[in-house]
Amino acid sequence: MGMTLAEKLLAAKLGRPVEAGELVEVPVDLVMGNDITAPVAIHAFEAAGATRVFDPDRVALVASHFVPARDASSANQTSIMRRFALAHNLRHYYPEGTGGIEHTLLPERGIVVSGDIVVGADSHTCTYGALGAFATGVGSTDLAYAMATGRTWFKVPETMSFMYHGQRQPWVTGKDFILHTIHLIGDDGALYRSMEFSGDAVGQLPMEDRLTMSNMTIEAGGKVGLVLPDAITEAYERDRALRTPHFLTPDPDAAYVARIDVDVSRLEPQVAFPSLPSKTRPLSDVGDVPLDQVFIGSCTNGRLTDLRIAARLLQGRRVAPNLRLIVIPATQDVYLQALQEGLIEVFVQAGAMVSAATCGPCLGGHTGVLGAGERCLSTSNRNYVGRMGDPGAEVYLASPAVAAASAVTGRITHPAEILGEEVA
Amino acid sequence: MGRAWKYGDNVDTDVIIPARYLVTGDPNQLGPHCLENLDPAFPTGHKPGDIIVGGRNFGCGSSREHAPLAIKGAGVPCVIAVSFARIFFRNAINIGLPVYESPEAAAGISMGDEIEVEAGKGMVLNRTRGEQYAIRPLPPFMQELLDAGGLMARLTQELAREHVGNMGNGGTT
Numbered sequence A: 001m002g003m004t005l006a007e008k009l010l011a012a013k014l015g016r017p018v019e020a021g022e023l024v025e026v027p028v029d030l031v032m033g034n035d036i037t038a039p040v041a042i043h044a045f046e047a048a049g050a051t052r053v054f055d056p057d058r059v060a061l062v063a064s065h066f067v068p069a070r071d072a073s074s075a076n077q078t079s080i081m082r083r084f085a086l087a088h089n090l091r092h093y094y095p096e097g098t099g100g101i102e103h104t105l106l107p108e109r110g111i112v113v114s115g116d117i118v119v120g121a122d123s124h125t126c127t128y129g130a131l132g133a134f135a136t137g138v139g140s141t142d143l144a145y146a147m148a149t150g151r152t153w154f155k156v157p158e159t160m161s162f163m164y165h166g167q168r169q170p171w172v173t174g175k176d177f178i179l180h181t182i183h184l185i186g187d188d189g190a191l192y193r194s195m196e197f198s199g200d201a202v203g204q205l206p207m208e209d210r211l212t213m214s215n216m217t218i219e220a221g222g223k224v225g226l227v228l229p230d231a232i233t234e235a236y237e238r239d240r241a242l243r244t245p246h247f248l249t250p251d252p253d254a255a256y257v258a259r260i261d262v263d264v265s266r267l268e269p270q271v272a273f274p275s276l277p278s279k280t281r282p283l284s285d286v287g288d289v290p291l292d293q294v295f296i297g298s299c300t301n302g303r304l305t306d307l308r309i310a311a312r313l314l315q316g317r318r319v320a321p322n323l324r325l326i327v328i329p330a331t332q333d334v335y336l337q338a339l340q341e342g343l344i345e346v347f348v349q350a351g352a353m354v355s356a357a358t359c360g361p362c363l364g365g366h367t368g369v370l371g372a373g374e375r376c377l378s379t380s381n382r383n384y385v386g387r388m389g390d391p392g393a394e395v396y397l398a399s400p401a402v403a404a405a406s407a408v409t410g411r412i413t414h415p416a417e418i419l420g421e422e423v424a
Numbered sequence B: 001m002g003r004a005w006k007y008g009d010n011v012d013t014d015v016i017i018p019a020r021y022l023v024t025g026d027p028n029q030l031g032p033h034c035l036e037n038l039d040p041a042f043p044t045g046h047k048p049g050d051i052i053v054g055g056r057n058f059g060c061g062s063s064r065e066h067a068p069l070a071i072k073g074a075g076v077p078c079v080i081a082v083s084f085a086r087i088f089f090r091n092a093i094n095i096g097l098p099v100y101e102s103p104e105a106a107a108g109i110s111m112g113d114e115i116e117v118e119a120g121k122g123m124v125l126n127r128t129r130g131e132q133y134a135i136r137p138l139p140p141f142m143q144e145l146l147d148a149g150g151l152m153a154r155l156t157q158e159l160a161r162e163h164v165g166n167m168g169n170g171g172t173t
């Protein structure tokens, strides 16, 4: 019996075939923590008596969530991470101002590559699956163990195959593919499983959109979300990979627990309603939803391509009265590039507030937290109760194009509408 | 024995412990805020020993280990649910919070029922209704991990062995 991509990745690392359901202990290529999860892991690491990380080149610590510090307690957390990173001479330590959100930063700088096994103490570590890496989120204790030993254990997941076919409509993005998919299978539809994304419509997606799809694997409960590496993957990694990528693909006779075919040719931009990512509707079924805030950013959709689309729609337009638009580039590199391309100027002239790279309001941390009864459209990945602030606030999820168009009109809007194009 | 606090499907980590409190890893500081966004009656009304009962996909969302830590800090000895989200499940075992899958218990138990878990027998007893439900045994590997005192206890043992090994080789570390 052939192996799925998830099985192939683990098998390559172990040097022997594996099968879904088996428990394996594998060496990891990279472990990652952030300013929320690393301090807890560092405490556990030290309490267990560990004195050395397994490899200072393969432990990445990124200050991303509450940075720059929003209060004294978060400053203390970040400094625990700094002390540890400096003491252990970590090559991939990114303090405030040098990195950004880990899941955008690590692929962008080639710190994770195709074929890697990665554990990160953040649930959206699954983002790197877009490169064909077995990458998954764990908690702080697992991070501590992996930092000390360079190993972790997994149950080899079963795999669901998702095949996307057809020519997508204008304004339909990877975000819409994945929101629609979560709607189809539910918030636990891929619980404990690998999601394997393939088909000609995924083959045509740029790497940024693929990263968005893999990013939201966890919103369907999935363990990893893998895109089959192809020429686009190779081109993306060519000038950035810091280690040699290994491009693996599933065997033709691999065993899948489910096969789901999605025809994207009729898919519209999608919007997830409060308070679950699965409560997704096509834009034409959204109705009149007035907004108080629009947030463009996060590890899901804070990349340069996202900001370019948003700027294209905001160019020469103004944010609706009484609406806040918050734009946060996901990394400092994205920020700089956006500055050089003039995108930041477009945002500021439209009336947006722009900040340095941080998770910010995505998790209700700072820089745009919602009050009771407020309604926000966000390009991030979660709309749970209280996620972005007050439990009485409402969060809708959509692509950057829908977000930018909605910021202009003040209600959830199709991008074609503000450009005067016919809505497909 | 404790009272059941019964909730629905997809109890996510943002309602178990909102992000604004993630500036400490101390269970005693996290505990008082456990579930406050989902059920304001829980933080003030529950007593140590009370048990949380959820539906499908309990603990979905972020990887924050602060979620099982907050539950532990609230004095809740275990969680029963139809199913658990992957990372939450793993974290709970790693920090020594038992989590039991039992669709029967989750269906049979109502808010406020007096319940008792007999883990050794694989049973949940509902004193209020005179019912009992089976719980799914943990996979053996995870049971061993829990019995050994969690993942960090295992790391301590491994490091001790390594230390002895190094000494044997004439090492000095």
Ligand code: SF4
Pocket (backbone or CB within 6 Å): A064, A065, A101, A102, A103, A122, A124, A298, A299, A300, A358, A359, A362, A363, A380, A381
């Ligand atoms: S942007 Fe949001 S989802 Fe992504 S890592 Fe930060 S808090 Fe998590």
